[in-house]
Amino acid sequence: MLDFLLSILVLTGASFAFIGSLGLIRLKDLYTRLHGPTKATTLGVGSLLIASAIYFSIYSEQISLHEFLITIFLFITAPVSAHLLAKAALHLGLPSLAEIPKAEEADQTEMTETVQTGATEAFEKNERIGSDNASPDEKARPAESKSITKTPRTPDQTQS
Amino acid sequence: MLAISIQIAFALVTAAVAMSFWRLLRGPDAPNRILALDTLYINTIAILVLLGIHLGSALFFEAALLIALMGFIGTVALCKYLLRGDIIE
Amino acid sequence: MTRLLPHPVLTPVLVLIWLLLNNSINTGQILLGLIFGWAIPVLTIHFWPEAVSIRKPLVLLRYITVLFHDIIMANFTVARLILGNPDKLHPIFIKVPLDLTSDLAISLLANSITLTPGTLSARLSDDQSYLLVHALNETDPDTLVATIKQRYENPLKEIFESC
Structure with missing residues (x-):
């Protein structure tokens, strides 16, 4: 009976963790992808931890409740990291399936002033070069990144 | 029965780790990779907890707790970097 | 003291x-x-800039129960949406106007929104007047705003802000 309950908890936990990560692959843009890990994974790991708490409370001499510490911690931190990721994505102006409200775009242009832009843009360009090399079949990139990807080749040509 | 379901759970969580790793390699941009890292560390906690039940050892709890703490701090630091271009202001 | x-x-x-x-x-x-x-x-x-004071512990307890129920429901909803056809999803950004003023209450509201059915808080406006919420699959924004306000914001207002 107890084995049955533990098996159910373990299997639901693992399935939710699986579905949460499946969302990372199946969904089309970052904002929808964020939903998978924050929800499915917290409950997934949550029920695994509850299974672990029950298991150790019964098979070892003392009651084991410290697993709940991780559960509580994950439930507090998961929404915070999701919020920060969504904020960062809005700040960088990532493409979205849903229409981003106009005021947010205006906010972005106000925010992307001064020194910050330099660093983030450089970071973005690095990212583009990296992903271009990794997968040439990716969708068309903006024109400026193509000119960047060509630059590493020029030294080779001069050498030859 | 518990032994069999733990085996199945191992397979499912390993597949989850593989999928988040795929997203980590594929990108295509920084926030997607951070999201993949975030999922990766949560799945790692799941694997450690499963391993703890499988081997009947409570030692894995500390490792899982540390990964939870460090993973969260890492995600926040990377997001801050994207938002500000700097981690410590 | x-x-x-x-x-x-x-x-x-x-x-x-x-x-x-x-x-x-x-x-x-x-x-x-x-x-x-x-x-x-x-x-x-x-x-610690401000002291936390919980005015109505019973309301807080009820709020936590409601939240846990919603989190479990949310997991099944989101799991079904992920396993279904991703092309049929209808994601949308919604602005939720805020009545809350204390920082703690706003952050708790944002956390609750992220943990519950298919919604994700994406950005708090600079003047703290509204919260930008991303919904995974929603065709009726007004109902969603009403639900969030009635289900989460009102209890939080009761607990943390005297009125």
């Missing part, structure tokens, strides 16, 4: 975390936890 015990809510929470971390309820551990629970708030008093 305020100097000796600056955060009456924080102390029991710290004791509880200490006991969970040690996984025991020895007298020694309880004493040590009480010492930490008293010393940490006193020593870090400058890092």
